[in-house]
Amino acid sequence: MAHIFLSDGRRLRLRLFPKPKGKPPKRAPAKPEPASLFARPDDDEVVVAAAETMAARVMGLVMLNRGNAAILERFNELGIRDWWLTSGCIAQTVWNLRSGRPAEEGIRDYDVVYFSEDETEEAEDQVIRDSAKMFADLPAPLEVRNQARVHLWYPEKYGVNVSRLENASEGILRFPSTTTAVGVRRTGEDYLDVFAPFGLTNIWDMVVKPNRALPISNIYAEKSARWQKQWPQLVVRPWVIEQED
Numbered sequence: 138m139a140h141i142f143l144s145d146g147r148r149l150r151l152r153l154f155p156k157p158k159g160k161p162p163k164r165a166p167a168k169p170e171p172a173s174l175f176a177r178p179d180d181d182e183v184v185v186a187a188a189e190t191m192a193a194r195v196m197g198l199v200m201l202n203r204g205n206a207a208i209l210e211r212f213n214e215l216g217i218r219d220w221w222l223t224s225g226c227i228a229q230t231v232w233n234l235r236s237g238r239p240a241e242e243g244i245r246d247y248d249v250v251y252f253s254e255d256e257t258e259e260a261e262d263q264v265i266r267d268s269a270k271m272f273a274d275l276p277a278p279l280e281v282r283n284q285a286r287v288h289l290w291y292p293e294k295y296g297v298n299v300s301r302l303e304n305a306s307e308g309i310l311r312f313p314s315t316t317t318a319v320g321v322r323r324t325g326e327d328y329l330d331v332f333a334p335f336g337l338t339n340i341w342d343m344v345v346k347p348n349r350a351l352p353i354s355n356i357y358a359e360k361s362a363r364w365q366k367q368w369p370q371l372v373v374r375p376w377v378i379e380q381e382d
Contacts (some may be wrong), residue, residue, distance in 0.1 A: 143200060144200075151329050153189065157188035170363045192331055192333070195231055195340055198231045203276060204241060204247050206334050210270060215271065215322065221305055222320065222322060223309055226244050227321060227340070228340045229243065235336070246278045246279065247280065249268070253285055256285050271345070281324045284304070313348055318348060320333075345369065345373045
């Protein structure tokens with residue numbers, strides 16, 4: 138299991154969700170080798186090891202952002218079980234540090250998605266007020282949204298009907314870009330959980346790719362254009378798959 142070290146010397150073990158799958162990197166043609174006491178790792182082990190190595194790289198940078206670190210350290214005190222720190226504050230921290238900039242530069246807000254079966258606006262507002270009070274020291278505002286309520290306001294705001302969500306992770310699966318569809322949270326004193334359904338390589342490589350789960354190409358275009366203006370090194374993939382002649 139991979140791990141990262143915090144600035145105070147504590148170690149956090151990384152847990153990846155869902156379990157990494159895919160094709161292992163290509164190997165050179167096999168050559169005769171002397172007998173070994175240890176068996177060669179199988180393909181699944183190779184994939185998991187590569188994913189954990191990337192997670193350790195990315196999360197090591199994510200935790201250098203004071204806002205991210207504070208949220209991950211304290212958000213559990215609100216008593217919410219199903220939550221993720223997510224979206225721009227994760228990817229943009231990595232992009233900043235990979236570009237030689239301060240970790241928090243240009244980050245407009247910090248996003249937390251959570252899930253509570255209480256769909257009332259009053260209950261969500263209370264969580265927003267409580268979190269705003271707890272995180273008044275952040276370098277940018279904290280945006281908190283209950284994913285159980287998304288289907289109630291999304292059609293009016295974006296003109297797209299969405300089905301009812303069952304947990305906070307499902308909300309991340311609908312983000313306009315697969316690159317920023319990542320969630321992070323602390324579990325207990327020892328674990329840093331990472332929800333990365335599309336992997337973390339594109340964050341590290343500064344490649345923005347669309348997520349076509351919903352017909353929201355306009356939102357993807359607006360966000361990706363803004364990001365590329367701020368981080369010119371970004372490679373932005375088009376929403377529409379270009380046809381070859």
